[in-house]
Structure formats: C-alpha cells, structure tokens
C-alpha cells in the first residue's frame with residue numbers, strides 16, 4: 001500500500017540531545033517560584049521500557065497525602081504540564097496501578113520524545129510533588145527516560161487507555177552507496193518539511209474528509225512522520241471515528257489514508273486504526289476479556305490472515321505461562337479470550353462502600369499482544385492495554401459471637417475485611433467512643449489477622465458494663481444485651497461504613513428470693529430473704545400483695561431484721577388453707593406466692609404446713625361447709641352428746657366429755673342467712689336441750705345449765721377473694737368468750753362485687769286487719785281463732801326501687817325452726833295452695849324422721865284459704881313491689897301455736913359472673929335448698945310468730 005520514498009540517511013542525533021538536556025537543567029535551576037530539582041528518594045521512581053512505550057512508576061507510599069503532577073520537557077527544554085487533552089493527543093497516560101502507585105506511560109512516538117533514527121528514544125519529565133492542591137512550592141524530581149526499540153513491525157497498533165495509535169513503515173528503497181551522499185545530504189531538509197506536505201484522508205460513514213496535517217491537530221489527531229515511519233494517534237471518540245461491533249465486541253475505528261504528494265512522488269499509506277472499547281464479561285468468579293481475532297478493518301484480505309503470536313501481560317510484565325497464574329489465554333477463529341479468576345495474583349481487591357453496603361472490587365491491568373500477517377502487511381503488531389475493575393461485589397461482614405458466659409464477657413468479632421479497612425470508632429450502647437476512649441473504658445479492641453490476609457476486629461465488653469442492657473427474664477435469668485455500632489474507614493478513598501451488631505447472652509445468674517416456713521407453737525412463720533428482694537418480684541398471699549399494710553390488715557405480723565423479714569401468721573388468719581379439720585387437730589397451710597412484678601407470673605410457691613391442737617374453732621369453707629369445734633366449760637358439766645344445731649337432727653360428728661365437733665353445710669341444719677353491713681352472715685347455734693321431767697307438760701326441774709353457742713360464718717362481700725369467718729360463742733352462764741378467727745380462700749375468680757347486697761333482708765309481720773296498718777307489736781302475743789284471718793306481710797328492706805319481692809314458699813309450723821316438722825304449706829313455688837288443699841308437706845327426709853308424728857296420721861288435711869292481698873303505697877309502704885301480703889284462714893288446724901315461715905326471691909338481683917358485673921333474672925320460686933351455698937345471692941328467709949290459736953269449743957286455752 002505504500003510507494004517508495006527516498007530514504008533519509010543515518011544521522012547523528014545524540015550530541016544534539018545531550019545539548020538539549022543540559023539546557024533543560026539550566027532552565028530548571030533558574031526557574032522562578034520553583035524549588036530546585038532534587039534527588040528522588042530511592043525507590044520512588046522506577047522506569048522501564050515496555051513494548052513501544054516508556055513506562056514509569058511512582059511509589060504510592062511517597063505520594064500519599066501529597067499532590068503531584070508531571071511536566072513533559074520538550075526537546076527544546078520547555079516544560080509542558082501533562083493534562084488529559086495533551087495525554088490523549090500526544091501519547092501520554094497518567095494512571096494508577098492496582099496498588100495505588102502512579103503509572104506514567106508514553107508512546108515512543110509521543111510528541112515530545114527525542115527520536116534517534118527510530119531506534120533510540122528519550123523523554124525528559126519533571127515530577128512535581130507538593131503538599132498543596134494548587135501545587136505551590138513543589139519538590140521537583142527531573143527524570144530522563146531512554147528506550148531502544150527495534151525492529152519495528154511494518155505496522156504497529158497500540159490501543160492505550162486514552163488513545164489509539166498506528167505507526168507504519170514508509171519503506172525506503174535501497175539506494176546505491178555511490179549516489180547516496182548528495183541525496184542524503186538533502187534529506188534532513190526534506191524530513192524537516194516533509195510532514196507539512198502530508199495530507200490525511202478520513203473515511204467515515206458521513207463521507208470522505210481530506211485535511212492537511214497541520215489541521216489534523218485541530219481535529220484532535222496527532223500525525224507525524226519519523227525517519228522511516230508515519231503515525232497517527234487518535235482519541236477514542238472523534239468526529240471521524242465510528243463504532244462497530246465485531247463478534248460481539250465494540251470497536252472504535254478511525255479509517256484514514258495518509259498521502260504524501262510531491263511533484264514526482266505519490267505515497268498513499270493506510271493509517272487505519274481500530275481498537276476494542278469493551279469486551280469484558282464478569283461472572284461470579286471470573287473476568288473474561290475478549291478481543292476479536294480478526295479485526296476486519298485492519299485485515300482487508302481475510303484469507304491471507306495468519307495469526308503468529310498471541311501473548312498477554314499484567315501491568316508492564318509479559319506473562320510467559322499464563323496458566324501458572326491461573327489465567328487462561330485462549331484463541332479460536334473469532335475471539336482471543338483472557339480469563340482471570342477474580343482474586344488472581346497480579347490483581348488486587350479493594351474495599352469500598354456502595355449505598356451503605358460494604359463490598360469489594362477486584363482490579364487488574366492486563367495487556368494483550370497479537371502479531372499477525374496478511375498479504376497487505378507483512379507483520380502487524382497489535383497491542384491492547386486494558387485496565388479491568390469488577391463491578392461492586394457486596395461482602396456483608398459477619399458478626400461472630402464467641403461470648404463465653406463463664407467469663408461474663410462479650411466477645412464479638414466483626415469481619416472479615418481487607419487490609420484497607422480500619423476500625424476508627426465504636427458506639428457501645430448509645431455512647432460513641434473513639435478507639436482510645438473505648439480502651440479507657442475497659443473495652444478491649446483487637447485486630448485479628450486472618451490466614452487469608454484479611455482481618456477482623458474483636459471487641460470484648462464485660463456483661464456488667466453500664467452500657468450493656470440487662471433484663472430480668474424467665475425465672476432466674478438475666479439477659480445481657482450489647483448493642484455495638486462499628487465505624488470503619490474503608491478503602492483508599494476512606495469511605496465511612498457503619499455496621500451494627502446485637503449480641504445477647506442469657507444466663508441463669510439470678511438468685512430468687514426465698515421464704516422458709518416453720519411452725520411455731522401458736523403461729524406459722526416465714527423467714528424471707530430480703531436482700532435479693534427488689535422490684536422484680538413481689539410476694540402474694542392469694543391475690544393480695546404482701547406488704548406491712550396488708551399484713552397488718554390481715555392480722556399478720558411482718559418484721560424486718562436487716563437481712564430477713566419474718567412473717568408471723570396466726571392460725572385463723574386470712575389466707576390460711578385448712579387441709580384437715582377434725583376433732584383432734586387442725587392442719588393448716590399457708591402459701592406465699594412469689595410473682596414476677598411485670599407479668600404476675602408465679603415463680604415459686606412457698607408453703608408452710610402446721611398442725612395445731614385447738615379445742616375451739618370454726619372454719620367456714622368457701623364451699624359452704626362449716627366445721628366447728630366447741631368446748632363447753634359450763635358448770636355443771638353438760639353431756640356433749642346431747643348438743644345440737646338449730647335443726648335438732650344435726651348432732652355432733654364427734655364429741656368428748658367437754659368438746660363437740662360439728663360439720664355441716666350452710667344450706668342445712670337450720671342455718672339462717674342474713675345480710676350485715678358488707679357481709680353475708682350464716683348463723684347457726686349449738687344448744688343443749690335441758691333434760692326435762694316429765695316429758696309431757698311444763699318442765700319442772702333441770703340440773704342442766706342453759707347453754708347456747710352461736711356460730712357465725714361471715715362471707716365478706718368485698719372485692720377481695722379472701723373470706724373470713726368469726727366465731728362468737730356465748731352462753732349462759734356467762735359467755736365462755738370463745739373467740740376465733742377462721743379463714744378460707746375461694747378458688748372462684750370472682751372479680752369483686754360492687755353491690756353490697758347479696759342476701760335479701762326481709763322481715764315479716766302479722767297485722768291486725770286488712771288495712772295492714774297495725775301490727776300486734778313485739779310485746780304482746782298474737783292470739784287468734786281458727787276462723788279468723790291472719791294478715792301476714794313480708795317486706796323487702798334495703799333494696800333499690802325497681803326490684804320486686806316474690807314469695808317462693810310459705811309454710812306454717814309449730815316451731816320457729818326452719819326445718820321443724822310437721823309443716824303446712826301455704827305457698828308453694830310462688831303459688832298459693834288452693835282452697836281446701838292446705839296440705840301437709842311430705843318430703844322424704846322429713847317423713848322418715850317424723851313418720852311417727854301424730855299430725856301426719858291425720859287423714860283429712862285441714863282446709864282453709866290462702867290469698868295474696870294487693871299492696872298500695874302509703875306512708876309506710878314506699879315501694880309496693882317490696883311488699884307481699886297474704887291473708888290466711890285456717891279452718892280446722894289442730895294447732896295451738898304456729899309460726900309462719902317464708903322464703904323469698906326478688907326479680908332482679910346481682911349475679912356474679914367471672915368477668916364483671918351483670919344483672920340476672922332470678923327465677924321466682926326457687927327454694928333455699930336449691931341455691932348454692934357459696935353465693936346465696938337472691939333469696940331471703942323470714943319467720944314470724946308465734947301465733948296462739950284458741951280452740952274455744954275444745955276449751956283449749958294456752
């Protein structure tokens with residue numbers, strides 16, 4: 001493709017160069033405002049000749065925290081500061097290697113190179129180093145580079161990072177020695193002016209463009225000729241460049257023909273250059289870089305193409321056996337491929353932070369050289385220099401918890417990091433600390449080198465440090481929580497990265513408070529360890545928290561002796577559970593419950609169980625059972641076997657000479673119920689029937705003392721679930737002053753009762769006539785005749801206006817005892833017993849017991865009438881619905897003395913559900929016995945009498 005041009009003779013250029021260097025030094029010495037040239041520190045500057053390039057490395061460690069630049073000294077000695085534009089146009093590159101060292105490369109054909117016969121090249125530079133960004137007062141290190149390069153291939157193409165360069169040989173015909181001399185003498189002149197007559201023809205898709213060489217510079221190109229070559233240098237992107245894809249790789253191409261035209265000579269040279277601009281593929285483990293094997297714009301006659309040699313290198317070094325370094329260099333018909341495992345030698349990892357995420361990149365600077373022949377070009381040497389950096393590879397650091405609970409020391413390791421990461425600060429809890437401050441606080445921070453060259457940071461913090469959170473968990477454990485935020489300085493750019501770590505350790509190091517129970521002679525005791533008692537726990541008796549105030553209120557005694565509290569519980573106090581109550585003994589248990597303050601979870605129940613010998617007590621159980629042990633110290637002594645409850649059929653379960661033990665349910669044995677203040681009171685009585693002689697007729701003589709013992713069970717109607725009972729006993733002769741406390745707990749989850757009233761307070765009265773105005777009064781006896789009416793009024797007291805009283809059952813007996821027999825029913829289940837059928841009740845039990853009663857044998861039940869009488873409001877009757885009036889007439893009752901009994905209910909009353917308060921409709925007509933004794937809420941009972949009935953015709957008179 002090229003024609004012949006007269007060959008320039010050899011020329012001695014060396015002395016000229018020396019001269020120029022001298023000039024250059026003298027210039028430097030006289031430079032104003034500049035520090036003079038200084039000797040570079042050893043190792044700072046390293047140079048080499050790399051292919052058709054000068055190569056220089058400036059040590060990173062020396063330039064650290066300094067500013068530097070490079071001045072190119074042109075052959076005339078004038079310094080030019082290297083910048084990006086100058087670099088791309090003139091054939092220089094200032095770059096960095098993967099280690100951070102500054103790399104300067106210059107083409108042997110660069111603008112300011114002194115070229116000696118296309119064989120020896122030299123370039124002088126000044127390296128300026130300053131502490132200031134504006135390069136004030138720089139230290140100047142002059143450096144001269146010199147390289148020999150020979151032979152040149154007919155065509156050499158270099159694809160640099162910032163430019164493409166093609167140089168081609170302009171073949172010089174062999175000229176005979178004889179004729180050479182005069183011709184050669186003219187050569188320097190020719191060479192001097194030659195470039196000016198060159199023209200460049202660019203071929204681009206937009207057409208052909210011809211320009212003179214002097215104008216090519218304006219387009220960003222650099223074109224010149226040397227003794228035996230012409231070259232064109234182009235940035236990657238110019239108006240004339242085009243991008244095309246070859247086998248998947250984008251190539252930047254500048255197609256041009258260089259033309260030298262003189263009168264008798266026309267020289268046309270193909271100066272097309274084409275370089276890849278991409279071709280890298282990243283997999284998880286490899287970098288693959290591909291370059292087309294045949295670049296069509298450079299190989300016009302493909303069949304003649306023969307690849308001669310392919311080699312690769314890293315940095316400035318050619319790698320002779322790439323596979324030894326795990327690189328792969330492969331070639332097929334379409335591609336030359338280089339595969340480099342990420343992390344392979346020659347490259348380097350670098351830490352960085354992207355969007356707050358820690359990660360790494362891997363960089364390697366490789367080059368590829370491909371030599372080929374084709375018919376057009378005997379030899380083409382094609383060099384591509386390629387710096388490659390992988391995309392950001394996130395590497396989330398791991399927190400390794402090596403905490404050993406035994407040492408009570410958090411041991412946390414954060415890693416692994418490249419060596420370009422430093423730990424600069426930690427935040428422990430909420431306290432930000434520099435490493436120094438952390439050390440002063442007693443936190444141990446250590447750099448741990450890993451085997452693979454990475455490093456980790458270990459932090460040790462004692463559990464008991466104030467910045468460690470502690471939380472009482474489970475039964476006896478403490479959860480220690482360490483919250484750390486690491487602040488790291490990452491990579492050469494010193495990016496800041498924060499990494500949090502939360503470490504917890506739960507260990508059983510809590511000593512629970514303990515209460516040890518023991519029995520005293522008269523009391524139960526607990527010794528409670530107070531030194532460990534803090535806000536985490538509380539002791540409860542049932543659902544009642546134990547405190548000096550509650551202790552006092554419940555009759556306990558709580559004393560403190562510094563390290564311990566002593567709780568004294570008397571045997572009938574609230575909270576005592578009676579496990580065994582018998583004639584012989586009383587076994588009581590008292591439980592102290594240790595609860596977690598926060599969750600109310602029961603952690604421990606401390607119990608003490610004691611047996612007491614007690615002759616006098618009453619225990620009212622939550623289920624309505626009453627156990628009574630009564631001692632009778634009367635004079636003269638009475639026969640305890642003959643003591644009875646109100647229902648005379650209820651005898652002592654056990655007895656001795658001076659003690660009787662009764663057990664009964666509140667719904668039996670004639671137990672009555674009333675409401676008193678805030679309490680529900682069940683009352684019964686132990687009495688002794690005097691021995692009377694004779695049996696019939698009025699008693700005459702008795703040796704037995706009059707004896708009565710009232711038993712009261714109080715069921716407080718309060719929010720507390722603890723119920724208590726008291727026992728009063730009095731007798732005549734003087735009360736034996738037996739006084740005791742009983743206590744019981746209920747298992748029901750009664751939340752509490754707002755409304756005090758639980759049992760109905762009902763009273764009944766007999767009136768003289770149907771006006772229901774006048775009673776018989778308390779003093780006088782009621783005397784009537786069988787044919788006369790009895791006016792009975794039952795009144796509900798202490799209830800709200802809206803409730804209505806119903807009479808469930810009314811009956812008549814000869815005795816005031818609830819369960820006395822025989823009885824004549826007047827009202828059954830709320831209905832009056834109809835005329836002529838006033839009947840004798842015949843419950844089984846009663847029938848058995850009373851089957852020998854003479855009345856029971858009466859074959860014609862008495863007749864009479866029973867009717868309700870309306871109630872109207874008046875001064876006495878405020879709420880008519882609180883009253884019921886009944887008019888009774890008995891025709892032929894063979895009775896002399898009667899009592900009228902009634903049980904009653906109300907229409908609305910309080911029901912106690914487990915979760916709150918609600919009103920419940922009570923069904924009228926329920927009898928006393930049908931009600932549970934635990935909460936006999938809706939009924940009442942009343943008895944009135946006696947009424948003496950005269951039977952004049954029989955002459956019967958009381």
Ligand SMILES: *[C@@H]1O[C@H](CO)[C@@H](O)[C@H](O)[C@H]1NC(C)=O
Nearest residue numbers: 111195213214217223224225
């Ligand atoms: C071409 O090279 C010569 C000799 O080195 C130089 O004097 C001239 O300035 C160069 N021209 C361009 C345009 O670089």
Ligand SMILES: *[C@@H]1O[C@H](CO)[C@@H](O)[C@H](O)[C@H]1NC(C)=O
Nearest residue numbers: 324325326327341343344345
């Ligand atoms: C090449 O790869 C192998 C396997 O991954 C590895 O063991 C070896 O160290 C590597 N050689 C070099 C020089 O990196």
Ligand SMILES: *[C@@H]1O[C@H](CO)[C@@H](O)[C@H](O)[C@H]1NC(C)=O
Nearest residue numbers: 290330331332333334335337
């Ligand atoms: C040559 O190698 C490249 C890269 O490995 C591959 O993509 C291409 O298909 C291969 N071509 C032929 C002809 O084998």
Ligand SMILES: *[C@@H]1O[C@H](CO)[C@@H](O)[C@H](O)[C@H]1NC(C)=O
Nearest residue numbers: 401403405502503504505506
């Ligand atoms: C840390 O280690 C301790 C001790 O082995 C362990 O109890 C704890 O659960 C660990 N904590 C975390 C958050 O991994």
